[in-house]
Amino acid sequence: MAKGKSLEELTDPVFYILIALVEPRHGYAIMQYVEEETQGTFKIGPATLYTIIKKLVGAGLIEAEPESDPRRKTYAATAAGITKLEEEVVRRKRMVDLGMLVLQTKGRGK
Amino acid sequence: MAKGKSLEELTDPVFYILIALVEPRHGYAIMQYVEEETQGTFKIGPATLYTIIKKLVGAGLIEAEPESDPRRKTYAATAAGITKLEEEVVRRKRMVDLGMLVLQTKGRGK
DNA sequence: TTTGATATATCACTTATGGATATATTAAGA
DNA sequence: TCTTAATATATCCATAAGTGATATATCAAA
Numbered sequence: 001m002a003k004g005k006s007l008e009e010l011t012d013p014v015f016y017i018l019i020a021l022v023e024p025r026h027g028y029a030i031m032q033y034v035e036e037e038t039q040g041t042f043k044i045g046p047a048t049l050y051t052i053i054k055k056l057v058g059a060g061l062i063e064a065e066p067e068s069d070p071r072r073k074t075y076a077a078t079a080a081g082i083t084k085l086e087e088e089v090v091r092r093k094r095m096v097d098l099g100m101l102v103l104q105t106k107g108r109g110k
Numbered sequence: 111m112a113k114g115k116s117l118e119e120l121t122d123p124v125f126y127i128l129i130a131l132v133e134p135r136h137g138y139a140i141m142q143y144v145e146e147e148t149q150g151t152f153k154i155g156p157a158t159l160y161t162i163i164k165k166l167v168g169a170g171l172i173e174a175e176p177e178s179d180p181r182r183k184t185y186a187a188t189a190a191g192i193t194k195l196e197e198e199v200v201r202r203k204r205m206v207d208l209g210m211l212v213l214q215t216k217g218r219g220k
Numbered sequence: 221t222t223t224g225a226t227a228t229a230t231c232a233c234t235t236a237t238g239g240a241t242a243t244a245t246t247a248a249g250a
Numbered sequence: 251t252c253t254t255a256a257t258a259t260a261t262c263c264a265t266a267a268g269t270g271a272t273a274t275a276t277c278a279a280a
Binding site: 116123124154155156158161162165181 | 267275276
Binding site: 006011045047 | 235236237238239240244245
């Protein structure tokens, strides 16, 4: 089922989903959470959501809570998932910092 | 030539390439720049590079310098490209901030 | 003159994303 | 009670994005 070496760098929807699952949430709640947190800017549809959930479960970054009934399956980030998220936050912060630096340096003689 | 509604949110390689082109650079130099800036962490191969260059030119976010000879075609971000990059930095900063907030809030009683 | 670095470009394959759709449950009204 | 909207999970399938491999060609140095 694919999965491979990807997830080394997280894409935007994967990043958002992992953020959402720092606290336990079921699928639909993830969609709503992301939409709210981004002021409706970023929407994750069901296809993207369940595709990514499957992949994250396969990679051991999230897991379904055992008691959760199938009508409302609750997921949460595993310890590995939290670690991964922390790394990804750092990685992305570097990107943002580089962007800001380059923009602010622009124009000024090198 | 494709292009569509994409480029609304920039993916990682597109973001890096646009950052590189805040100063004029030719293709190969972009590859090297990104590799250096990321300490070899993030590499952009030629296929990705030229695919994205084409797309960015089509979208008016970068342009080839008119004098540049075809053996060493130099590109640079347009005004629209700089604006886009600024927006993207803000968008990504929000994502990072959300990630940090969520991680640091975790565990503490809601 | 051969080799490695520079440089651009495309092919063809894989991966990622997401609209549309299907199905089922639940809660609130009329 | 019927019906409708919101909740909820899931997949199909088409499009978009990313990329290793490969093909060329030039240039500088040994």
